[in-house]
Amino acid sequence: MKQIWSPWRMTYIRDHQAPKGCIFCDALQKEDTCENLIVKRGPQAFVILNRYPYTSGHVMVVPFQHVGTLAELNSHATADIMHLIQQSIQVINQVYKPEGYNIGANLGAVAGAGVAEHVHFHVVPRWGGDTNFMTSVGDVRVLPEDLCETYARLKDAWRQMA
Secondary structure (H helix, E strand, O other): OOOOOOOOHHHHHHHOOOOOOOHHHHHHOOOOOOOOOEEEEOOOEEEEEOOOOOOOOOEEEEEOOOOOOHHHOOHHHHHHHHHHHHHHHHHHHHHHOOOEEEEEOOOOHHHOOOOOOOOOEEEEEEOOOOOOHHHHHHOOOOOOOOHHHHHHHHHHHHHHHO
16 A cells, blocks of 8 residues: 655644634635735635645635625626636646636535535646546545645735736
8 A cells, every 4th residue: 555645634633623614704814824825815806725725726716705606796796706717817827837727616515615605716727637546546636736835836926917
């Protein structure tokens, strides 16, 4: 049997507690650092790294409004979300040069939403062969980069774009 060494997971295992509030609303109250993972704030929405990404560069675009459906979003938030999705693609293209993207939202718990009460969109960069035997056989994803490094690279690219 092969072993995968991921020492950063022990902190999560030891200290993990179910969040008491909304993870997105809680992140908004904190300073933008590697701790809260917000790489960009717009007027009505923000971009945050996925703490459990499918690939390096996987971000989520989230409205400030705490709503669970698209119908509840105001038009300004909807426009800002689309603008931030476009910017996310530009920044990720610059940093990671992916071959494609998956972009979408899981609306409702039965659709796979991990945070069903606060609508959000995933922007997932993809490369040919990025799903390997680890995913299909071991139900494990192997990421080549630490989240803090991803955060620094994307944050820097966003600064350069401004």
